[in-house]
Amino acid sequence: MRKLTAAEGLQFPTSALSDKPSTTLSAKQIIQSALQAVQSPVASKITREKNWRKNYPVYFKALVEAGIASVDHPVQIAQQGLSTAQQLFVFNRGTQQLPLADAMNQFQAQPFDTFTLKGNATAEIEPWFVPYHGQKLQGQALLEQIDRWEQQHIIEPSHAKALRTVQAHPEWFDLSERTMVLFGAGSEAGPLTWLTKWRANIVAIDLPSPAIWDKITSIVAKGNATLIAPQQASMEGKTQLGANLLTQTPEIANWLATLAQPLDLAGIAYLDGEKHVRVSMAMIAIMDKVSQLKPDSSIMFMLTPTDIYAVPKEVVQGSLMLRKQRNQVEKLVAHAARQLSLSHFFTPIDETLLLSDNGQQYGICDCMVIEQGPNYALAKRLQQWYALLARSRGQRVAINIAPSTTTLSVVKNPLLKAAFAGAGLFQVETFNPETTNAIMAALWVHDLHNPDSVANPQNKLEHPLKLIMEGANHGGLWRVAYLARTALPFAAAYGWGKQKLAMLQKQRSRIMH
Template sequence: MFKTKPSILKSATSKSIPSKQNRQGIQFPQSPEQSKPSTSALAKQILHRALQALSAPESIDVMVERKWRKHYPRYFHAMVRHSIQSAQGAVDAAEQALAFAEQEFVVCRDQQTHSLAEEMQSNQALIFDKYIIKGQDNPQLAPWGIPYHGELLTGQALLDQIWTWETQGIIDVTHANALREAAQHPEWFDLSDRTVVLFGAASEAGPLTWLSKWKANIVAIDLPNEKIWQKIQSIIEAGNATLIAPMQPDAKGEKVLGADLLTQNAEIANWLNSFKAKLDLAGIAYLDGEKHVRVSMAMISIMKKVSQIKADSSIMFMLTPTDIYAIPKRVVEVIRTRKQARKAFNKTVSGLSYRLSQRHFFEPNDETVYQADTGAEYAIADCMVIEQGPNYALAKRLQQWYALSARAQGKHVSINIAPSTTTQSVVKNPLLKAAFEGAGLFDVEAFAPETTNAIMAALWIYDLNAPQSPSNPENQLAHPLQLLMENANHGGLWNVPYLARTALPFAAVYGFGKGLRSKYVKK
């Protein structure tokens, strides 16, 4: 087994913002008078650029916002609202905000600091070799199915469950149609002629396990960590795919597997550009806190550089439902219907809670319909959760911006909303764990990781193959934001008549109660 590099592993798992002495790789900018970089200051500046491109008055307000960690959702909401109204403005805002971020984020190497943009342009180092292994299991393609509540759903059972989710409002109709289409094309799942690059390959919510059963050529990018690579190799060996991993010498000259997105992003891009095959680039890496912003910038910088050299490469991201999106007008009609159908008792309790809490609980969702300059009409689903923090919101927005920009430039871009998923990174937060447990109180469903993996893997396959997919740049969209709202698995959040963050405490209380009851029953 290859050894890992302790220094890389340590820097990748540190929980605090690096001091001036140990700052390496992609970092938030830090002025000489600062003891540590301000993530809030840069986030507000980036949002300012986006809002300014949209001629939004909030572009001024965001710069003087004193309660950023409490009020940040209002600026993301404003950005979506103004982006709806101006189709070209939505793309301009994305490109200008990203360009600013690329100039402001810095890369620290050997006590030298450069902007991220400069680093990606000037660093041409090639330090990785290829390590290749092939799966040893059944050479036949594994039929696609969805693991759900202890069963693997295939055939009619699979179609029935898709129909159930659709009719219950758990998934959007476009998402349901995409899954049904994928189920009708088993030939799409033969990936022997595709080379997929997974940034954060061992991600709990990622598609590695399914891709390993579909003969894919998998370029796995993840940290030099022995446990991570044991996991990746065991998955590959149990399937029929081919693993291609970066290999580099450690401080002792011994070969190790892995690469660090935060400190070796330019080298990773250079290595990928040495591949002859067309690449499908999937940005699925996740890190906690401000590192999530930095790793998003790392993935974007790599994708951008690879796309410049390999113009036929495609892009993939998975989005979170706990964000703010433009949504089809028809969703508002569903919300209104559901509000009318609520029991009188529920209406009374939620209305009373809203008034007594001074509008902090059960705040009604905005049902305003906005008209775009293209003539299309959209509403806004505000499902942002304060507890996830502004860094998380910015990290996911950066991914959206790059997707919008790349699609506008003619790239094939698969970017879909994945359901709320009970991954370890989520359930380690007690409040979010309890809220997921109690989500059924509001007709919302959180999915197990294995269910999400299967669904999102199939959706990626659909986007790569279906001519009608919004990912296909040959299809003209009614609005650039259609790329983000199509094929959404929002878990029911779009149909909740309240702002998710104002109903979360009640879902959490209900979830805590369910947990206590289940423990009591087990005893």
């Protein structure tokens, strides 16, 4: 039993020393447990780590190294890491506190009614296009842009191939036979708007906020999709759409299980800071329970390019080639900055190729950005783990790296906003939300329909991590010659200068007119 507190729902466990939740201690325990599953020597160092906030990339890189070593390791790491997390995280309700895994089984209530809304548009499927710099790219123009992105190493060849394939199959965009669950349906980086053009049955999960649901219902009403949503009477007796992923986690799973159709479960909800870890755990817990009850469900996540990944050896070789091709000025500037900063800036990428027990070599691409923090890194790693585990159990899993995107959640950080503005200095492209949304929605359609996609569990992969390597749109980060976080200050300075210059030009233009 516990005292009644305001911290209801899914929470980090409290520390025995302080009686307060510790995100650092929990993260250390989860990562250490995952590394211990494959006898990584790095596991023993985590307990002694005094500066987790600065050094956490070391341990996330160790996870990738351990995963590469054997084709059995990624799933073993995922199983152990998720199991530890599911036992650590607690679910509070009233005077009860249970491990999250137990709460998902104990609370069997289903308090929601089901709301439906059909869009008002005609049944015609709107052809896919990509909004890009004021243009609507379709047909040959779109194919040419895909070619340019591939040639400039903004996207990987597998991503380009997927976009060309889905563009050649317009019939795939008829989603009238699919029921697509969006956790965080109103997300700025989500596919909601596109699904409403393609006759999808959209199960929307988002907070019970009138503003959020006014937006969602307005978007759906303009399209030809069908909205399905949970609704519940409020304290005032009014009916309110929505559900809280953090406080109604078991109930959302129970409600989803009542839907008759196979479900495509998309974990796209985002919250700042430690809440991102908690909402990731909530989505995973719901997906897991629904998948047990409805094993024909599919899973979808979108990953960030600012993480640490196993990559094909060709990526490392390509980065080294680009590094050699730098002009003399860039070489001199990078060398001088590195010397003056005592090797803190412009750290070269890791050129090491690691041999797996499948006989293949893989590299590691470390694009982790310290400023995003260890909570963000843990949240995205939990999502990767669940994706790997679900595919190993025979579920279709669409998990793709989306490009760095100028969403509000990113650009409200002044450093990241400036760095995004200056990314072109290192041949990195950041995308506007409408461009990312169009690309990633189409990629989801591809992964659901293409029998040759790595998402299809019937396709044997040479290594489980190929699930994540394939289809990456990293915006060029995988091909940068330096560790991204060691070049970030210079990108930010350059971007800040560009922003200031643009502001001055705008002010001058106003004065002249």
